[in-house]
Amino acid sequence: MFGVYGAPDVAPLIYRGLFSLQHRGQEGAGIVVSDGQFIQSVKGQGLVSDVYTEQAASLLSGRSLGIGHVRYSTTGSTRIQNVQPLVVECVDGIWAVAHNGNLVNAGELRRMYQEAGAIFQTSTDSEIMVHLLADPMYRSRPHRVARALQQLKGSFSFLVMTRDCVMAARDPLGFKPLSIGKLGTAWVFASETCALRQIGAEYVRDVDPGELVVADSAGLHSTFFSETVPPALSHCVFELVYFARPDSVVFGKNAHLVRVAYGMRLAEEQPVEADVVVAIPDSGNSAALGFARRSGIPLDYGFIRNHYVGRTFIMPDAGARERGTDLKLSTVPEVVSGKRVVVVDDSIVRGTTARRRISALREAGATEVHVRISCPPTAFPCHYGIDFPTREELVAGVKSVDDVRRVIGADSLGYLSEDGLLMPFERPSSFCTACFTGRYPVDPAGAGGKKALEARNGELLLDL
Numbered sequence: 001m002f003g004v005y006g007a008p009d010v011a012p013l014i015y016r017g018l019f020s021l022q023h024r025g026q027e028g029a030g031i032v033v034s035d036g037q038f039i040q041s042v043k044g045q046g047l048v049s050d051v052y053t054e055q056a057a058s059l060l061s062g063r064s065l066g067i068g069h070v071r072y073s074t075t076g077s078t079r080i081q082n083v084q085p086l087v088v089e090c091v092d093g094i095w096a097v098a099h100n101g102n103l104v105n106a107g108e109l110r111r112m113y114q115e116a117g118a119i120f121q122t123s124t125d126s127e128i129m130v131h132l133l134a135d136p137m138y139r140s141r142p143h144r145v146a147r148a149l150q151q152l153k154g155s156f157s158f159l160v161m162t163r164d165c166v167m168a169a170r171d172p173l174g175f176k177p178l179s180i181g182k183l184g185t186a187w188v189f190a191s192e193t194c195a196l197r198q199i200g201a202e203y204v205r206d207v208d209p210g211e212l213v214v215a216d217s218a219g220l221h222s223t224f225f226s227e228t229v230p231p232a233l234s235h236c237v238f239e240l241v242y243f244a245r246p247d248s249v250v251f252g253k254n255a256h257l258v259r260v261a262y263g264m265r266l267a268e269e270q271p272v273e274a275d276v277v278v279a280i281p282d283s284g285n286s287a288a289l290g291f292a293r294r295s296g297i298p299l300d301y302g303f304i305r306n307h308y309v310g311r312t313f314i315m316p317d318a319g320a321r322e323r324g325t326d327l328k329l330s331t332v333p334e335v336v337s338g339k340r341v342v343v344v345d346d347s348i349v350r351g352t353t354a355r356r357r358i359s360a361l362r363e364a365g366a367t368e369v370h371v372r373i374s375c376p377p378t379a380f381p382c383h384y385g386i387d388f389p390t391r392e393e394l395v396a397g398v399k400s401v402d403d404v405r406r407v408i409g410a411d412s413l414g415y416l417s418e419d420g421l422l423m424p425f426e427r428p429s430s431f432c433t434a435c436f437t438g439r440y441p442v443d444p445a446g447a448g449g450k451k452a453l454e455a456r457n458g459e460l461l462l463d464l
């Protein structure tokens, strides 16, 4: 998500911000802008560059506030209705809503509104926010947003826009990042700090967990919407393991440096005799550097990445992911042939991709392949905004480490420990580790899977 309040022409800034956040979602993009009176929106499926065409740029130009979103589906399918920001007209004007995260009580709230006669247009969990905002129970604007946020459970960072203000909010446990920046006199909001830097904005601070920040003609003001103080925060540690861009500062830490530290710790915890360390690019680059530094084994480019293939992890279906994986990486036989190779990556999900890569290294002449993973085994699904498969489909969810090693065809396999995962942080208890430990900070009962809302809504939505 990316939003700007108070610049003369926000659309090009939002475009550049979203472009920097493309790694967070590749299925659709949208930009909504306002001049204080009229709201314009452009949305489409595909990449930001597919949506923000010359025609869109001219349609959106000269507006002083706006928000944008790139879509990665963790609920709802890949179709245009689900692309955000969602824009609706209520009794007191137009609202635009962009969401990052996953609402575990969206199904229950949706059913409640449907029984009262509400009509839903999308199959995303995010749409429930629109209905809460439109609910006549909550009249005045800041209260309306705060009261709406109080009804939600799960992980959420939101950008909400009206014709004359931009609001930013984070759930009380702080699952997902959301930062505030300043560009001259304009206020900027971004899911990651790399997007602030891209437009030359200065990082000011993060939106605090449970905080609602409003940027309007009176400046920047803040309120806390959470009625209860949570026992501990639950920042998503997977943002630092993999999801965030390495040049972003997330939850106060630079993602690249955290990954280098993971690689160094991994070399201590899971040592191996080998001739060369290679990364699975780009996700394993930083950890491989750390592993090489600590182990003294030289780092080299055993895989080359084709940059015209997007991020395969966030592709919406398994077929696309596998085709993308095959196209994305190729081995360099001159680097690995006749060598004992340590391959460093950030995670093993189903095991199919890892098996193909190991087999490619052997075909390229590697004599041994040792796999090192810079986090503990991913054994549980995420209900808060990362599209992992079910426990049964996660290879580490149903198999021991040695069985996973056999499945992927490695000579050895070693994971980072849970202690190692939390070692870079001053307050380890403020992180969610549920996909590794099964300790869910918010009860996920009712969250369902990615297709849960479609399934609940049967044939009508499947027909679209």
Ligand code: SF4
Pocket: 175, 235, 236, 237, 238, 239, 381, 382, 383, 384, 385, 386, 432, 433, 434, 435, 436
């Ligand atoms: S379960 Fe894993 S991916 Fe999901 S929020 Fe927690 S740490 Fe992040």
